[in-house]
Amino acid sequence: MFYDEVMNAVRLIRERIVCRPKVAVILGSGLGGVADSLEEKEYLPYAEIPGFPPSAVSGHAARFVFGRMNEKPVVVMQGRFHYYEGLSMRQITFPIYVLRMLGVESLVVTNACGGINPGFAPGDLMLITDHINFSGNNPLIGENDERFGPRFPDMTQVYHPALQAVTRQTAKSLGIALQEGVYAFFTGPCYETAAEIRAIHTLGADAVGMSTVPEATVANYLGMKVLGVSCITNMGTGIAKGAHSHEEVLAAAETSGKTLCRLLEKVLAEISLEEGEEA
DSSP: OHHHHHHHHHHHHHHHOOOOOSEEEEEOTTOGGGGGGOEEEEEEEGGGSTTOOOOOOTTOOOEEEEEEETTEEEEEEESOOOGGGTOOHHHHHHHHHHHHHHTOOEEEEEEEEEEOSTTOOTTOEEEEEEEEEOSSOOTTOSOOOTTTOOSSOOOTTSBOHHHHHHHHHHHHHHTOOEEEEEEEEOOOSSOOOHHHHHHHHHTTOSEEESSSHHHHHHHHHTTOEEEEEEEEEEEOBTTBSSOOOHHHHHHHHHHHHHHHHHHHHHHHHHHHHHHOOOO
8 A cells, every 4th residue: 555655664764763853855856965054864775675667857856855954853865756757747746655654844845946037047046926737647546545544635725825935935035136936836747848948938827847846735635734936947939049958958057056055054954943853
């Protein structure tokens, strides 16, 4: 059973890792450096955890990094799984179930994505206020286990208002410009056409990417508080001239990732204080 698979992974992590965090962070492409700011690090490769699928995407280290940030216990997913890798929705969200059963209560999801809002520019950070799922799939399809969450979860506030407020205030105090908007999820792996970008902009999207929504959906279902922050690494097809490349995304994410790291250090300290200080 799926529940048993999740608990097998939980047991191994508890046996191997001392840290007991209440807050988790998922790092997107090129953003792995955020984990460098952790102290008292403990590493656990995904490949050593039962139930975790393989990942081979450039820019992802594929491991958990447990540690402390501002004296608070945090776990970082240095790399995530994607639908375009040929994995099922349940496979790519498996780590979220594991984190919840480990005791994580708040999830910070980051990504590198394309900007659609004409007021955005590469290098901007965007606070995700809502999302649109254009994948044609949902990670909660299939048999439901009430030990995880309800059959029909509410999606009114996937991205937690209090965590958004903390992030806005923190960005202001640090002098970091923070955009806000709706994130649109496409499966990838190809970048969107100019027509698709025009269509989703008309429908209300401000940014587009190939991740985040499955994890945020499952985290919301599991009763976790979710915060989403995007790094705008490029503008969508048809908005900016030239073709897209993953190398371009990684290079831009490395630059904006430094700003994101500054922001997250302060935000995580605030979130961890709210979630308690269990080590």
